[in-house]
Amino acid sequence: MTISIKLARTVKDLLMMAQTEYFDSGHRTCQGCESAMVLRWVAKAAGPNTIVIGATGCMYVANTTYYTTAWALPWIHTQLSGTGSAVVGTAAALKALMEKGKLPNEKINVIGICGDLGCADAGLSEVSNAMTHTKYNFLILMYDNESSANTDIQETTMTPFGALTTFSPSGKQVRIMKYRWKKNMAAMMAVGHPEVRYVATAIASDPIDLYNKVKKALEIGGPTFIHTLDPCPKGWGYDPKYSHEIGKLAVETGIWPLFEIEDGKFRLTSTSARIASGEIKRKPVKEYIRRQSRFKHLTDGDIEYIQRKVDEMWEKWLIPGLIPLTKELPYPEVTKASTK
């Protein structure tokens, strides 16, 4: 491993290592908002020498109401699609000012936070451009509640197949309006930007895994990316007390594989690694889907389709979770005769 930092192994470790809150009371997110939990762990892992940039979305509007901000770190708003630009601008300025002696030389974490619409849709070209700026150090965290939540739960490209949103209702003529499959964002970042040294997926219901991944991303340097899947009681339709349970089910059913790519090396982590090794068996996706009212109109046939897609990912993909290609084996033989 290229990174030598202290990581948490147990819940006790985590509690000992991360005692100070930098994302504190004052926010106005819904009860059970897992995106807010993600931010809490990110802030803890990053510590005080950090600048946070937040794109428009729930985590802006609900977190930073003037006079009641939850952030105990320097924080600034960026436009919906601006996260990639903002982290580059901030990191570049710190570099220039430190090199010219206009700021004391020290390590300052730069973290850009954007939702799925702001990051994977509106701001994709900015984020992609940012991922190529290897001389700057920053982390982009995409918190994925699978909708444009702040504007009343609308469909984004990251909304899962079949889910109800206010832009994708189910009606008499069109039963499933969100027919598009979710984008593979972390994979896109890793595979499409080969010089990026750290990319990971995570989830708030596995805080040890999340905390360690943030630590690594900030330590390794250059542009880094973490994609979290965040159960959202308002958008997904379940009692807020089940947020963690839903999050765990997303991983246990294999819908949300936890992985990291460090210096080009891919590894499944935590529960997902145990699934891959056969230590635990994937639960049926139905257990996850039937818990959320956004899927209430789906038929058993629809769920079978989703199960097939998830099975395919685990069993047929070149790398499960990462590369949705299947190797055609054996490769067509290239005979000496044909190359003449």
Next chain:
Amino acid sequence: MSVSALETKRLEAVLKGDEEVEVVGTGTDAVAYALMLADVDVTSAYPIRPYGGVMQTVARLIADGYMKAEYIVAAHEHDQFEIVKHASAVGARTFVGSSGVGWLLAIEAIVAISTDRYPVVALIGNRALDDPGAYGVEHNDALMVRDVGWLLVWVDTAQEALDTTLIAYRVAEDPRVMLPVGISMDGAFLTHSEHVFKIPPKKKVQQFLPPYDLGNRKLHPSNVISVAPQVNEDWVTEIRKQMDEAMKNARKVIEEAYRDFAKIFGRDYGNPFVEPYMVEDADVVMVGMGTVSKPIKEAVRRLRAKGERVGFLRIRWFRPFPTEDIIRYLSGVKVVAVVDRDYSFGSPFDGGAVFTEIRSALYETDHRPLMMNFIGGLGGREITYNDAINMFNMALEAARKSKVEQRVIWYGVRE
């Protein structure tokens, strides 16, 4: 590409010596040299004509070691402007620019720069908006932001471009202002034409331009603040009012800056806001912005030689608008003829933006002139001195009759 031996000698002279150095270059080159002298920390680039030349020259200055700045090639103009906004927030002096549709693509970030009160300086190489495609100058790109807290200035020569860039940083970064400045430069006529101009020595620039200091608004772990939180109706009115105060303060700060500029560099622009040309006893005064001054001044000289009492007023600063100077120079004149290299469809008199603003400013005077508007030179079409003479003749005719037959004339339009 690299800096020539001759240029090397000259650049070293201004960076190390006490004397200014004369060079030949384009309007965008002149801005690039000003950025070198102002020690800009972060800049972001995106290709579009005609502004793009400045970033080519900046790139060359960085590559050859004359300038030290983070040079970021952006994904598009929104990216480009958002990058400098955030660089400015942590205390970096920044430069950015665009033209036409590029400037418009960035508009969301452009507005956030002014509403967040970051003193970014931008070059707008004025260009017609799409569609249809046209490289040439029109002022509508820059004018799109006339209401949202950007200071806007139009320059006329490469020397003025260089000097105004230095002045722009000084004004923008003044704690009484803290607003961005857009420097407009007519596409092709100034961005791409060669001029002789003087590069002042860096020592004098340092005397003129203090370091950028955001004070307690600097985003840094040692200063835990929240910038641009969600405020809603509770505070937006107060925040807009602060911008209003800053924009009003800018008039005084601009005056001070030009005064100091004259003292330190020995180049005196007289009135900072407008350039009056033979207006003292004029019956007809033409008004315009940017390089249209050249043919109009020539027309003034030729008509004066024939005994016609005509003059010209070039508007430099469009925001803040020079209301007092407009009144001073135009009140009591028989006919004011405004040349707009822009349009404002459906505006109160279906004229151009400059015409409409001047008309509004003159409402306050007791001696209101008759007013005419020429919409011309769109998409980069040339306005020659003969065109200017034609326009003057129409205005002189109106002056003689004390009556304007046609208020807005699309000059030279093929019908």
